[in-house]
Amino acid sequence: MAVSVPLAVDVEDMSFRYPGNDVVAFSHFNLQIPKGGRFGLFGPNGAGKTTLMSLMTGLLTPAEGSIKILGQDAQSKSVRKLFGFVPQDFSFYHELSPVENLHFFGAWAGLSKIKIRQRADELLEILGLTDVRDKPVNKFSGGMKRRVNLAIGVIHEPGLLFLDEPTVGVDVQTRHAIINYLMNINEAGTTLVYTSHQLSEAEGLCQQVALMETGKICAQGDLDILFKEHNSASLEELFLDLTGKDYRD
């Protein structure tokens, strides 16, 4: 008797095309991401990672099929309390301080004032932003802004966290701090769905991966098994083996 694994993300027979664009971004696409793991989505530029992330977070609506997030329709309003999103861009108010940003986004996430205060203090401490908690973010370095971006995404302690290149452009120390934090929240039960071009970093973080190419999955599974199947020593080698060495943009 097959044991059904609880899913964090269940994309079923999904099709999508950008309005006014003849090219179909996804056609009858399927993807299952188990709950509790650390899942990496990789592929060259134009593979459809960010589009898929936008579909999973409800920013885009599929034309056909369904996307379920922790058992709920990705388009429903109630599902938004369940997941967090850390976009690649710095998606916050640069005129405000980290604590002001956390208070605002915490309120929009539906947290109480007390909970916001508690979570803000906690996150600023963990991510090393306590000393600059009241300074406007527009004075911050790229690494500090990345940490603010991450803190906002997890203010409401989501069960599932989508991360779109969360460490791009940061120094080694910040990358280390961010990855450490992500490992910790994953241990505490948060499912991570992560995209990045930093394949060495991803190799250390992800347990399972899906390699994408023009809206299709060309390989998916546990990293160790994929390495064995494709006789690859690293994720980068596997990536190049499956997606080729030609430029994509």
Added chain:
Amino acid sequence: MQKLWATIIKDIKILLRDGVGLLLMFVMPIILVIVVTNIQNSTFQAVNKNRLPLLVCNRDTGESSKQLIEAIDKLGLLKVSLLSKNATRAQIGDAMKDKDAQLAILIPASFSANTKAKAKNASNKALKSFGLQGDSVKNVVIKAESLTLYFNPVIQESLRFSVQGALQSALQLVESRQTLRTLYFAINEKQLSASLENEMLSNQTRLNAVPVLKDGSRAVPNASQHNVPAWTIFAMFFVIMSLSGSVVREKVNGSFIRLKTLPTNYMVGLLSKQITYLVVTLVQAAVIFSIGIWLFPIIGIPALNLPSDLTALFFVTLVTGWCAVTYSIAVGVFAQTQEQANGFGAVSIVILSAVGGLMVPSFAMQGAIKTTSALSPLHWSLEAYYDLFLRGGNLSDVVANIIPLLVITLILQLVIFLGLKRKNLI
């Protein structure tokens, strides 16, 4: 409610940290209202109190030209300065530049002779119509040489027409006097006494100018009553420079994307912006009105008198502010960049102001432009303010102007909603 409050706090903090935005919303309109009112007040005083300079080149040596100059001086509108009688047209032009005079008049050498001849003709005709024998001299057709009025092309047409009208009445007086004297002499064979002449020529019915106010008072409007409401509206609509940019920034820097993934509708964000900036427009109006009331008299500009119906004033200001905020958000929703929002925003407000009658009164507009003015929300705001500030109206008087303003606002709200929906932002 907590979400809305948190959003309002966020918007206020961002607004207070936007120094340039605050400058554009408060300092610039204040400077504008002071400068424009001061200039208009000076113009008013120049025309009504200080007299416009008029250069006179009198080539005539007779009596009539002297009487004409005297009559012009007595009008009270023009300050006469005499030029050399031999001045050429070029020299008159130079003198206008040197003496900073916008107007000059050239009286031809034949003026007195022509006036006398015309009077003689008229007198003869009159005597004949009475059945009396006129002068034996035959009536001749007099080809009178015109007086020439030189004017600086920059002078407003309306002002030039006023001056022309005044000069014509002075000329009429001189010609009438001459005709009267000639006729009197022909009948009585003696000179008309100065007292009788003055009585006959000056005994005119006076024309009193009385402003028509709805509250029955007779307060004469001044430059402040005209300008402060108009430029307050302009200032309120100028929140577009800060607000539309704020909407675009939110879209461009990705905050929208994150907000869309949170369990709160973006309409909360728009409601917050409307409340925050509506308060800003009310503060703007309060500051500008306060300056009109208390600062203007100190710097020599007539004080602004608030309307008697303060509830109506608040209501008009509230609806105007809401319309200004709604228009700004609509521009922000459709603009792709901050440059687009600022450029379109500023130019569109200037156009809407011009069409709406802030720069040239709507009643002076003709044809299509006059019809177009009804599409400008600034027109309805201005009419409502004028009802209160100039015509002494109350709340019931402004309703007719408030309804179109509310309709425009609601249409813009719908446009915002559809725009956000089309862009998949709500």
